[in-house]
Amino acid sequence: MINVKDLSFSYCKTYQILEKIEFDAREGQCVAILGNNGAGKSTMIKCLNRILTPQEGAVSVNGRDIGSLKRQSIAQEMAYVAQQNDSSQFTVYDAVLLGRKPYIKMNPTEEDHRITRDVINRMGLYDYSLRYLDELSGGELQKVMLARALAQQPKVLMLDEPTSNLDLKNQYEVMGIIRDIAAEKKICVIIVIHDLNLALRYCDRFLFIKNSRVYSLGGAETVSCDAIREVYGMDVTIENIHGYPTVVPLCG
Amino acid sequence: MHKLAAKHTSYRDYIQFKILVIILLVILTIVAALIAITAGSAGLTIKEVLYTLAGRGTEMNKTVVLGLRLTRVVTSIIGGIGLGITGCAMQSILRNPLASASTVGVSQGAAFGAAFAIVVLGAGVQYYTNEAVTVTSPYLVSICAFAFSLLSTFVVLGLSKFGDVSPETMILSGVALSALFGGGTTIMQYFADDVSLSAIVFWTFGDMGRTSWKQIIIMAVVVLFASVYFAFNRWNYNALQSGENSAKGLGVNVDSMRLTGMVICSFTAAVIVSFVGIINFVGLVSPHVMRRIIGDDYRFLLPASALMGALMLLFSDTVARMVVAPVVLPIGAITSFLGAPLFLYLLFKGVKNK
Numbered sequence: 042m043i044n045v046k047d048l049s050f051s052y053c054k055t056y057q058i059l060e061k062i063e064f065d066a067r068e069g070q071c072v073a074i075l076g077n078n079g080a081g082k083s084t085m086i087k088c089l090n091r092i093l094t095p096q097e098g099a100v101s102v103n104g105r106d107i108g109s110l111k112r113q114s115i116a117q118e119m120a121y122v123a124q125q126n127d128s129s130q131f132t133v134y135d136a137v138l139l140g141r142k143p144y145i146k147m148n149p150t151e152e153d154h155r156i157t158r159d160v161i162n163r164m165g166l167y168d169y170s171l172r173y174l175d176e177l178s179g180g181e182l183q184k185v186m187l188a189r190a191l192a193q194q195p196k197v198l199m200l201d202e203p204t205s206n207l208d209l210k211n212q213y214e215v216m217g218i219i220r221d222i223a224a225e226k227k228i229c230v231i232i233v234i235h236d237l238n239l240a241l242r243y244c245d246r247f248l249f250i251k252n253s254r255v256y257s258l259g260g261a262e263t264v265s266c267d268a269i270r271e272v273y274g275m276d277v278t279i280e281n282i283h284g285y286p287t288v289v290p291l292c293g
Numbered sequence: 294m295h296k297l298a299a300k301h302t303s304y305r306d307y308i309q310f311k312i313l314v315i316i317l318l319v320i321l322t323i324v325a326a327l328i329a330i331t332a333g334s335a336g337l338t339i340k341e342v343l344y345t346l347a348g349r350g351t352e353m354n355k356t357v358v359l360g361l362r363l364t365r366v367v368t369s370i371i372g373g374i375g376l377g378i379t380g381c382a383m384q385s386i387l388r389n390p391l392a393s394a395s396t397v398g399v400s401q402g403a404a405f406g407a408a409f410a411i412v413v414l415g416a417g418v419q420y421y422t423n424e425a426v427t428v429t430s431p432y433l434v435s436i437c438a439f440a441f442s443l444l445s446t447f448v449v450l451g452l453s454k455f456g457d458v459s460p461e462t463m464i465l466s467g468v469a470l471s472a473l474f475g476g477g478t479t480i481m482q483y484f485a486d487d488v489s490l491s492a493i494v495f496w497t498f499g500d501m502g503r504t505s506w507k508q509i510i511i512m513a514v515v516v517l518f519a520s521v522y523f524a525f526n527r528w529n530y531n532a533l534q535s536g537e538n539s540a541k542g543l544g545v546n547v548d549s550m551r552l553t554g555m556v557i558c559s560f561t562a563a564v565i566v567s568f569v570g571i572i573n574f575v576g577l578v579s580p581h582v583m584r585r586i587i588g589d590d591y592r593f594l595l596p597a598s599a600l601m602g603a604l605m606l607l608f609s610d611t612v613a614r615m616v617v618a619p620v621v622l623p624i625g626a627i628t629s630f631l632g633a634p635l636f637l638y639l640l641f642k643g644v645k646n647k
Contacts, residue, residue, distance in 0.1 A: 092541045116544030123542070129534040130588040134304050136535075142528050143544040171307060173588065186535070193543070 048098030140192025377602020380576025406441030442563030498623030499570030574632025
């Protein structure tokens, strides 16, 4: 599905943010991008769909080289939800309809409206589809942005800390929706996330970034006490609570 | 699905409301235009104006309506549409609610250009009995105003291209350039003789009555071209509302759209300002007024802001002509008197609502 090869990026020549990042992921998989603050996680996903242009490396989706595509075509393959989204006086419906932008030539077609309605229903946004974005709570706005990304009908969905502004209930609800949609629509989801327990519960693969490089990539077994100590510089224990591996910090 | 279908009907109602607002603005603009043509010392009635416009009026009425008033009204409509739509587009492109023609130094550049033409190039000034002063080479003044407006724009855009194409760089460069041109104009005024000084001041006041049909056609072509360009980019402006990265993720080529958009906005504003003088607040306030009524959707906000600009300028020009007739007050002052309180009202109403 997605293949990333030798991806390198720097804002200036002296400070390398990403160095030869390599990984791949299949359809239906949720990949958690993990690492400490400033490790380059957000930069990495911005490089995948060319919001930032990497100095080296290649990204391909189903064999198509993303670097050779126009921005509009990239948006049909990959959708991105930013960490911070500005609210405005847009209705929820119009905000989700905007997800069809990569397909709209002059005006949205009936098909665009149908997809918008389906996504709004699927995300449970129906009740406030005519409310303005600046009237929504942080959790509701995050769901709208997720819905917009789904309206793009992407093959790869990239989310930059989708749960960072959400309360406990909304964190689990949003992550549940993401995982279900990944399986249902056969989308590959790449999530930058800080909460290791949420990642362990909802993601299939885990990519740790340390010192601008991939430290490890694999299943839940790669999220070990040693890896966390190496990447975050912190001692933890991982316990099984109600069937879920749970990271417990050994400090404080 | 049934529930959603019902909802879609209300969405349709919601869209129809916006279309209705735009239709209402068109009607109001036509009515305001007729009132503007009628108002004045000739004591015309709307019926006489309509007859004359249909080509069946008396010679006297034809002179007043077609020779004097119609150019004013058409200039106000086209200028207002141009300033309103460029203000609206700039506020999206620069992601700044204070963006308008003066943000990138267009107005100050034009004022400096006019002063330069009058003082240095000797555009020539003469007295009239009923008007204070007028320049004998209006084209030279307009060309200089236009050239310096564009110079200011290209310096701002050039500097941002040199560093990064961020809205902050553009706005701050615009502020710096405006100060520079402001200083230049002050120096020109300091060394100008009394008559030239009056001419500079009168030019910067703004006047809807100084355009010829040839100039109106130039303005109309530029405003039409700009409007078509902005209309094609309406989905891009909508995408930009969620932030630059989100817009890129939706397939918008933000940097190139920003540069092209700014060139077109500045060019359009420069053409208008160089023909009619400095008009404050229309480009800034009309998008804000319409935002409150129909929201941030640029599909509707662009045409609504354009029409609101036309309406504001028509109203201001009529007020400027009528308040202390036969003296015509400077329209720039009227738009400021109208725009500033309106802007403050919107600002504080917005704060209270939040």
